[in-house]
Amino acid sequence: MKAMHQNPLASSNMKFVVLALLAAVATAAPQYSAPQPPRYDDSHEVVAILRDDRVIEDDGRYNFDMEAANGIVVSESGAPGADGAIASSGYFSYTSPEGVPVHVKFVADANGFQPESDLLPVAPAFPHPIPQFVLDQIAFAAEEDAARARGKSAPSGSYGAP
DSSP: OOOOOOOHHHHHHHHHHHHHHHHHHHHHSOOOOOOOOOOGGGOOOOOOEEEEEEEEOTTSOEEEEEEETTSOEEEEEEEEOTTSSEEEEEEEEEEOTTSOEEEEEEEEETTEEEEEOTTSOOOOOOSSOOOHHHHHHHHHHHHHHHHHHTTOOOOOSSSSOO
């Protein structure tokens, strides 16, 4: 009987081929992910523009008014502010996909974008009064800060491990 000796190079090549095939199968396997929500810009609906008035002055002031047949209305005006940035104000309105009329007034200036609308969320009122021990601790910390500012930075005996 003849002894079979395997060529170590052939064995290494075979391992590489098997590994390459496994990698190819893994990358060809379908990748599952959550369906993406529809995007408004994917619509091919053509909407007539009923009004489009634009005025741009040489000094940076501008006015923009637009109304579309689908009920979208935009009005904005602005002018250069004290720091050179444009300060603008205006409103926009449309009907949501759920049929709710949306009206938003806004100002955009050095204080940022400040929208106003009945549909915008409002932070709830604090649900309960602040407990007295919390108020006492805040006052105590303020006293320590004031003492430290006056140069009396003695460590407090009330903080630390029990």
